[in-house]
Amino acid sequence: MGCLNRVHPPSEIVTGWIVIVLTAVAMAIANLITVFSVEYLVTLKFYIVQLAVDTRGVVNGIFVLMALMAFWATLGASLVQLLAPDAGGSGSAENKGWLNGFDTARFFSVRTLVVRFVAVIIFNTTGYPCGREGPTVTQGSGLAFLFCRCISSKHKGAKEYLDMRSGAPGAVRMGCIVGGACGMAMIFDSPLGGILYMFEEVGPALWPVELTFKAFVGCVICTSISYALLAMAHTSIRQFVIFEMWYGPSVKDYSYRDVPGFLVLSLFCGLLAPLHTMLCLRVAALRKRCHGETRLRTCQPWAKIADATLFAMFCALITGFTSWISRCFPSEAHNLSGEKLSSVQFDCPAQHFNPVASLLLTTPDGAVKLLFNRDNFVMTGRASAIAFLTYFTMNVAFTGVPVPTGNFTGTMVIGGMAGRVMGCCLSECFPSMDFASNGIYAMIGAAAMLSSFKQMSVACVLFISGAANNVDLIPPLMLAVSISLFTSRWTACTRPWDEEQVILKKVPYLPAEFCKELAHFSTLDLMDELPREAVSLKALAEVKDVEAALKSCEAPFLPLLEEGRCVSLLPRPDLEKLLRKRPSNDGAVEELMDVRRCAEPSGLQILEGTSPASLYPLFAQAHVQAACVVTASGLFCGIISRAGLAAKTTAIELEAQEKGFRSNHEDSDTDCDSDSEMARQ
Structure with missing residues (x-):
């Protein structure tokens, strides 16, 4: 081998x-x-x-x-x-x-x-x-x-x-x-x-x-x-990293009494994450529609700058107000081996701190540190619920603001706050039972929420168990991630956040899994659009013919035919480069071009009756860039390119999303056929 x-x-x-x-x-x-x-x-x-x-x-x-x-x-x-x-x-x-x-x-x-x-x-x-x-x-x-x-x-x-x-x-x-x-x-x-x-x-x-x-x-x-x-x-x-201050084996992690709470929390986060994604997508669509209106379109980019400014003021107002109505607690050591957890005093008297302000006014990294902390961060169930509702609202409303930020840690904060609420509720409802600390519940909630939001499993467990610096937490974290992922995929309200963003932004992307809607198409439907000018190039072509072929379509590959058969493929970037740098003769630009200088072998050929499910892995997993579709006698029918297939897949997914259609919940074959027919048109 x-x-x-x-x-x-x-x-x-x-x-x-x-x-x-x-x-x-x-x-x-x-x-x-x-x-x-x-x-x-x-x-x-x-x-x-x-x-x-x-x-x-x-x-x-x-x-x-x-x-x-x-x-x-x-x-x-x-x-x-x-x-x-x-x-x-x-x-x-x-x-x-x-x-x-x-x-x-x-x-x-x-x-x-x-x-x-x-x-x-x-x-x-x-x-x-x-x-x-x-x-x-x-x-x-x-x-x-x-x-x-x-x-x-x-x-x-x-x-x-x-x-x-x-x-x-x-x-x-x-x-x-x-x-x-x-x-x-x-x-x-x-x-x-x-x-x-x-x-x-x-x-x-x-x-x-x-x-x-x-x-x-x-x-x-x-x-x-x-x-x-x-x-x-x-x-x-x-x-400078997300971590939890581990206090050694003397501090209990969890016991069998916590398993029901972990299960309920994981189910809740598995349902909350798709809802969170759906609300974020609607807010993003609303913000995009507002900025696309005639009045605001003429005010760009100032309207987007104003949007970012006004939302920052909204965040300051809502975090300041919720922190104001929250309870203060005496300041504690917050110190282990010379490392500190930052707490915010805000409206509290000296030697006291405001837990809600400490969570909402700091960075998401700092908030996660406080949520994961087991002993030094005191927070009641009421304060946890206030912080959860406030942060969830701000996180959803923030979607679509055109600034370079991510939602990874923000989702962890939401799950961590939900875990804190669960831990506080159990402790207050069953005071005689010895449950795990609220920091453990925050870790479980963060893992469950993050895994469902990103549709990831092992990475989430490794990140949070590493932050806890305790491998004993891996089993409950794996349990939480498994239940949350199963719940979110069973509901199938939305795709993972990254996939939704790819579809909405129409970014070229070809999933590894076969798109079920493509099964209703034929191989001929998946070919790139090639008008007559694009398929009539000769080996020695006139400059005007090459220019006309490039202007007639946006296909990434053009064919070079001989007697109705494809002998070579012409990559569009190479053809454009050759057109720009064509040689000159005695100061005059030549009118004929030898396009074979940028030609590539036609390579893979697909029969016109091949099913999309059979050819799809060639592009998605074998990285084939283009293939010729031919008849049984070898005559050229068209080209299927990886970029064109990705564009068609994205268009189908976007149309299905706009109509509220989900491939995992097909109502009937008739509905699928009608959707596919509309996509073809």
């Missing part, structure tokens, strides 16, 4: 490893700058607000909070909308399409990368109910892409190895995956968790065997450099 192993020349191997190392080092430095900047700015915000509350009263303190959040939101939104609009949003959908083998590389420009990096710091300081996971993963992919592009431009021999258009997971996309894994590893201090997250994100079809080792080495390098830099700064990694 050794002959089947793919062997690269030494120069290509070195080039690939250079990309991995550069990406890991850059992500470590970028993460360090981000966490230090966010910590400093959030501390400054707390200090100013607390000073206003102490000197001017709570109402004035809330107004100061609104002014600060409005300032940061306006600054960040202006930076994004005026300099790099593509940096708005987490970039997860576009990154998912890129890792799936499609060319969405325009989102990885240097300007977009820099603006997203700065804006993430600003918006995490602002106080939005969101995290930085999605933008961090996209940032890692962007760094790897830019390094690959730089190397390929300097070393001509690496161009083929670093082909940006290749659908297969080559050096570019493997580097991008490693960059995303490094980002998640830094946020949770879990290298294995980062690797498993990216594995579940891209799927086994796009995960070659060699990538596992490369991702492992990349995460080790990134983590080691981060530890070294933090040691030089005389601080610890635990101050």
Whole structure:
């Protein structure tokens, strides 16, 4: 079997490893700058607000909070909308399409990368109910892409190895995956968790065997450099990652009495996550419709900047009010081995803290630390319910605001708060029974909510058990994740959040699983649209004919026919490049072009009667970019391209979504046939 192993020349191997190392080092430095900047700015915000509350009263303190959040939101939104609009949003959908083998590389420009990096710091300081996971993963992919592009431009021999258009997971996309894994590893201090997250994100079809080792080495390098830099700064990694202060074996984790509560909490989160996704999608559609109206369309990008500013003020108002009506508690040590959990005094007297303000006014990372804490963070059931309803409302209403933020940690906060409510209710309803601490219930709720929202399993368990620093929590976490995933998939109200975003944004993406609606189509229905001008090119074609063929359609491949049979495929980018750089003769541009210079062998041929279910894996899992559809006698019928198949799949899914149709709940074959007929039209 050794002959089947793919062997690269030494120069290509070195080039690939250079990309991995550069990406890991850059992500470590970028993460360090981000966490230090966010910590400093959030501390400054707390200090100013607390000073206003102490000197001017709570109402004035809330107004100061609104002014600060409005300032940061306006600054960040202006930076994004005026300099790099593509940096708005987490970039997860576009990154998912890129890792799936499609060319969405325009989102990885240097300007977009820099603006997203700065804006993430600003918006995490602002106080939005969101995290930085999605933008961090996209940032890692962007760094790897830019390094690959730089190397390929300097070393001509690496161009083929670093082909940006290749659908297969080559050096570019493997580097991008490693960059995303490094980002998640830094946020949770879990290298294995980062690797498993990216594995579940891209799927086994796009995960070659060699990538596992490369991702492992990349995460080790990134983590080691981060530890070294933090040691030089005389601080610890635990101050900047999501963790729970473990108190050793003397503190009880859970017992058999907690299992019913874990089950109920997992069922609740399994139902809540699809509802949360559905509400977020409706809010996003409403916000998009509002910005698309005639009045606001003429005011862009100022309307989007105003949207971000007004929502920041809304968040400040609602968090300030709910914190005001909450109960204060005496301050506790919050200290273990020199590491602190931040608590907010707000309107409380000296030596007291406000638990709701501590959760809502800090970053999502800080909120998760407090929720997971077992002993030092005191919070009643009423305060937990207030915080849960407030944060859930803000998180849903935030959807669609064009800023670079992610929903990963925000979803963990929602699940953690739900777990706190469950733990408090059990303790208050059954005071004689010895239940686990509310922090354990928060971990169970966070795992159940996150797994159902992202449709992930192993990565969620590894992240949260690593945050708890206790492997004894893996069994209940696995139980919670299993029940939550089963419940959410059984209800089938929505797809996972990332897939919904891909469909809504019409990002080219081809799922590994066969789309059931495609079964109602024939092979001829899946072919790219090729007008007469696009199929009439000759080997020596006139320039005007080539230009007419390119203008007539957007197909990624054009055929080169001889006697009705396809002899070669002409990639559109190569044909456009050849058209731009056609040779000149005595100063005059030639009128004839030899298009065979950019031709590729026709390769795979599919009979016109082949079922879509049989040909789909060729494109989704074998990374075939294009195939010719021919008759039984070999005559050319058309071309099915991977990009065209992805566009048709997305269009069908989007139409089904708009009509409230779900493939998992087909009412009848008649309904499916009518939907398919409308999609064909």
